[in-house]
Amino acid sequence: MKKNEFRLKTVQLKEIAHNLEDKIENGLKNDNTEVKSIPTYIHPLSCGAEGQAVVLDWGGTNYRAAVINFAGGVANISPKKAGSIDLSATTTKGFSMEDLIAKQSQFVNEIELPAKAPIGYCFSYPADCMPNGDAELIRWTKGIDIKEMIGNPVGKPLLDQLNKTGKAEFTGIKVINDTVASLFAGLTNPNFDAYIGLIVGTGTNMAAFVNADRIPKIDASLNWQGLTPVNLESGNFNPPHLTKYDELVDEKSDNKGSQRFEKAVSGMYIGQILREAFPEDGFDERTDGKALTDIINNPDQHKKKHVKAAKAIYKRSAKLVAASLAGLVDMLIVHDKTIKKVRITAEGSLFWSEVTDCKNYNKVVKATLKDLLAEMGHKNVKVNIAEIESANMIGSGIAALS
Numbered sequence: 242m243k244k245n246e247f248r249l250k251t252v253q254l255k256e257i258a259h260n261l262e263d264k265i266e267n268g269l270k271n272d273n274t275e276v277k278s279i280p281t282y283i284h285p286l287s288c289g290a291e292g293q294a295v296v297l298d299w300g301g302t303n304y305r306a307a308v309i310n311f312a313g314g315v316a317n318i319s320p321k322k323a324g325s326i327d328l329s330a331t332t333t334k335g336f337s338m339e340d341l342i343a344k345q346s347q348f349v350n351e352i353e354l355p356a357k358a359p360i361g362y363c364f365s366y367p368a369d370c371m372p373n374g375d376a377e378l379i380r381w382t383k384g385i386d387i388k389e390m391i392g393n394p395v396g397k398p399l400l401d402q403l404n405k406t407g408k409a410e411f412t413g414i415k416v417i418n419d420t421v422a423s424l425f426a427g428l429t430n431p432n433f434d435a436y437i438g439l440i441v442g443t444g445t446n447m448a449a450f451v452n453a454d455r456i457p458k459i460d461a462s463l464n465w466q467g468l469t470p471v472n473l474e475s476g477n478f479n480p481p482h483l484t485k486y487d488e489l490v491d492e493k494s495d496n497k498g499s500q501r502f503e504k505a506v507s508g509m510y511i512g513q514i515l516r517e518a519f520p521e522d523g524f525d526e527r528t529d530g531k532a533l534t535d536i537i538n539n540p541d542q543h544k545k546k547h548v549k550a551a552k553a554i555y556k557r558s559a560k561l562v563a564a565s566l567a568g569l570v571d572m573l574i575v576h577d578k579t580i581k582k583v584r585i586t587a588e589g590s591l592f593w594s595e596v597t598d599c600k601n602y603n604k605v606v607k608a609t610l611k612d613l614l615a616e617m618g619h620k621n622v623k624v625n626i627a628e629i630e631s632a633n634m635i636g637s638g639i640a641a642l643s
Contacts, residue, residue, distance in 0.1 A: 245549075245553050246484050246485075246486070246518075246553075247484065247550075247553040247554055247556070247557040248553065248557070249482060249557060249560055249561070249564075251315075251612065251613070251616060253481070253482045254560060254561075254563070254564040254567070254609070255483055255564075255567075255612055255613060255617065256482070257471050257480045257481060257482060257561065257564040257568070258565070258567040258568035258571065258613060258617070259567070259568060259569070259571075260480060260481060260562045261276065261475065261478050261480065261564070261565050261568035262568040262569070262571055262572045264276040265473060265475075265568070265569065265572055266567055266572065267276055267475070269451065269455060269456045269457065269458065269471070270456075270457045270458055271458055272458060274476055275478065275479060276473055276474065276475055276478050277472075277473070277474040278451075278471050278473055278474075278475060279369060279471065279472045279473075279474060280370060280451075280453075280456055280458075280465075280469050280470070280471055281370045281417060281421050281469065281470040281471065281472060282370055282371065282372045282373070282374060282446075282463075282465065282469075283370075283374055283415055283417070283638065283640050283643050284467055284468070284545075284637065284643055285425050285428055285468075285470070285643045286428075286642065286643050288365060290311040290638060290639045290642040290643065291311050291312065291642070292310070292311060292451050293308060293309070293310045293311075293355045293358050294308070294309050294356075294358050294360065294361050294637075294638045294640050294641035294642050295307075295308055295309075295349065295354065295359070295360045295361070295411065295641070296308070296309050296318075296323075296358050296360070296361045296362075296363070296633075296634045296635065296637040296638050296641065297345070297360065297361070297362045297363065297404070297637065298323070298326065298362075298363040298419075298422075298633045298634060299345075299351070299362075299363070299364060299365070300363065300364070300365025300366065300418075301365070301383060302327055302328060302329045302629075303325040303326070303327060303328065304325060304326050304327075304328045304344075304345060304348065305323040305324065305325040306323060306324060306325075306348055306349050306352055306356070306632070306634075307323035307324065307352065307448075307634055308352065308353065308354065308355060308504060309317060309361075309634055309637075309638035310315050311550060311638065311639075311642065314429065316429065316634075316635050316638060318628065318631055318634055318635075319353065323631070323634060324348070324351070324352055326344070326348045327342075328344065328345075328404035330344075331387065332383070332385055332386075332497065336385075336387060336430060336582070337387060337389065338387055338389050338390050338398065341387060342398055342399055342401075342402045343389075345399055345402075346399065346402045346403050346406060349403060350403070351407055353409060353413065354409040355589050356409060356410065357409065357410040357412060358410075358411065358412065358641075359411065359412045359413045359414070359415070359642065360399075360400065360403075360411050360413070360414040360415070360640030360641055361395070361414075361415050361417070361635070361636075361637030361638050361639070361640045361642075362395070362396055362399070362414055362415065362416045362417070362637060363419055363422045363586065363633040363636065363637045364376060364395050364396075364417070364418060364419060365377040365383045365417065365418050365419040366378065366380075366381060366382055366383075366385075366418075367380050367382065368395060368416065368418065370416075370417075370472070371394065372463055372465075373429040374396075374413070374414070374415040374416065374640070375394045375395065375397055375415075375416050376394070376395050376396065376416035376418075377392060377393060377394055377395070377419075378390050378391050378392065378393060378395055378496050378592070379380075379391070394458045395416050396414035396415070396416040397414070399414065400413070400414040403465075408558075413641075414544065414641075415637075415640040415641050415643070416470055417470075417636065417637060417640050418446075418448075419440060419588070419633055420438045420439070420440050420446040420447060420448040420472055420473075420523075421438060421448045421470050421472050421636065421640075422438070422633045422634075422635075422636030422640070423437030423439065423440065423448070423586040423587075423588050423629070423632045423633070423636060424436055424437065424439035424449065424450070424470055424586065424627045424634060424636065425438075425470070425635070425636035425637075425639040425640060426438075426586050426633075426635040426636040427584045427585070427627070427629070429510035429629070429635065430584060432582070432629075433582045433583060433584040433625070434577075434579065434580040434582050434583065435449070435450065435570075435573050435577070435580045435582075435583045435584070436450055436583070436585075436586070437449045437566065437569060437570070437584070437585045437586070438485050438582050438585075438586050438588075438636075439543075439562075439566070439585055439586065439587045439588070439589075439592070440587075440588050440589050440592075441506065441507065441508075441510045441558075441562055441587065441589040441591050441592035442507070442508055442586075442588065442589030442590045442592070443502075443507060443508050443530075443589075443590075443592055444476055444503050444507050444508075444509060445452075445474045445475070445476045445502065445503050445507045445562070445589070446472070446473065446474060446475055446476050447475045447507060447565065447566070447569060448470060448471060448472045448473060448575060449470075449471055449569055450468040450469065450470055451468070451469055451573075451576065452467070452468055452469070452470075452576060452577075453465050453466050453467055453469045454466075454540065455576055456469060456471070458595070460529075464602070472568075474622055475502060475565060476500045476502055476503030476506075476507070477499055477500050477501070477502065477503070478501065478502040478565070479501040479502070480501065480502055480505070480561065483501065483505055484514075485502055486504050486514050486517040486518050486580040487501070487504065487514065489517040489519065490504050490510055490513045490514055490517055491504055493513075502561070502565070505557075505558065505561055506558045506561050506562060507528030507530070507558075507591065508529055508531065508589075508590060508591040509529060509530070510529075510530075511529070511530050511533050511554050511555070511558055511591075512524075512527075512529040512530055512531075512532045512533045513526075513528060513529075514527035514554050514597065515528060515533055515536075515547070515550055515551055515554055516528050518550050518554075519546070519547065519550070522544075522547070530590075530591050531590075533551045533554065533555060534551075534594050534596055536548055536551040537551050537552055537555060537596045537597065537598070537599065538596055538597050540597075540598065540617075540638035552596075552598075552599050555596065555602065556597070556599070556605055557601075558591070559602045559603075559605035559606045559608075559609065560604070560605065560609050561606070561615060562606050563606045563607075563609035563610040563630065564609070564613060566585065566606070566610050566624075567610055567613035567614055567617060570583055570610075570614060570619065570622065570624065571614075571617050571619065574619060574622065580622065581621065581622055582622075582623050582624075582625070583622065583623070583624045583625070584625050584627065584629070585624060585625065585626045586627055586628075586629055586632055587603070587626050587627070587628060588628065588629075588632055588633075592606070593628060594607060603626065605628055606626070607624075610624060611624070630638040
């Protein structure tokens with residue numbers, strides 16, 4: 242690789258932004274689209290949640306549970322560092338829904354619970370939101386294959402089991418994914434006109450609030466109105482201007498043709514792009530985003546060409562994320578021209594990663610987004626990007642109490 246094949250010009254980034262914007266709008270109109278734009282049927286309390294809720298968080302190996310108390314706009318979580326158990330057994334053959342719910346409910350009953358509370362459940366697997374606030378599992382990822390749960394509600398069986406134990410009364414359950422949880426957590430600062438949830442870690446995704454009258458695919462019989470949280474599932478966006486190395490990563494993946502944006506951007510895949518750029522140089526097939534940032538941070542231990550390419554891939558990932566945000570912000574402003582201040586709650590190890598000898602990821606995103614918005618006629622729109630501790634728990638608590 243003699244030249245920087247990962248450099249993207251401003252005109253290309255704008256094209257990516259507008260392409261995503263068009264595909265988000267298509268997803269708001271139709272089902273089974275590239276960018277799914279899935280509505281979440283919860284109206285979060287815009288003036289701040291008040292009260293107690295039990296919050297659950299599961300999207301990988303660990304399953305966390307805690308009690309959250311909102312008072313005067315401040316969230317207090319107990320225990321402060323939510324307790325967790327290892328649910329890696331869910332990937333073993335024969336693990337059933339009954340096994341899962343037994344483990345989950347047993348653990349919830351081990352923490353100190355209020356006598357009566359709703360549940361907010363951050364469930365980070367592909368699911369369709371239901372009008373009652375529950376979610377229906379679309380498919381499993383990350384090696385789990387509990388077939389009897391696919392196509393069925395995620396929250397209700399757990400709620401029923403917990404209410405059978407008699408330790409506490411659980412009044413209901415709301416199920417959201419991690420990106421929507423980040424979106425909701427941003428509402429703890431009410432001083433903005435629009436909010437976005439962003440994940441850039443092992444995977445990537447975005448969520449935002451869209452007015453229901455801009456979501457034609459919502460069933461009219463629901464009579465659903467107002468600002469609606471929308472989980473974009475933007476990792477499945479297939480952007481223009483990818484490279485031959487991106488094509489090779491996709492060809493060798495387990496889900497060829499899917500999650501093309503995620504494969505160009507996220508921590509799970511950017512190390513594999515480096516590997517494809519130097520196929521004869523012995524990179525491990527498990528090379529990931531952490532390995533890529535380690536190369537950038539330890540240049541004396543690696544070949545110059547590898548360090549140079551790692552920096553280029555890292556920077557391109559950040560610029561692609563900035564372009565996706567620019568497309569989403571532009572769409573929100575088209576919907577509501579009064580928007581002048583936008584808050585983005587960003588989560589994920591890659592987004593907040595630190596590197597030596599070049600700009601950190603979040604700074605590249607911020608600078609590129611500012612430039613793109615100016616190019617798109619939004620120079621006066623101010624964007625704040627923040628990290629919120631325990632965003633999944635806070636967002637789930639807001640969902641439960643809404």
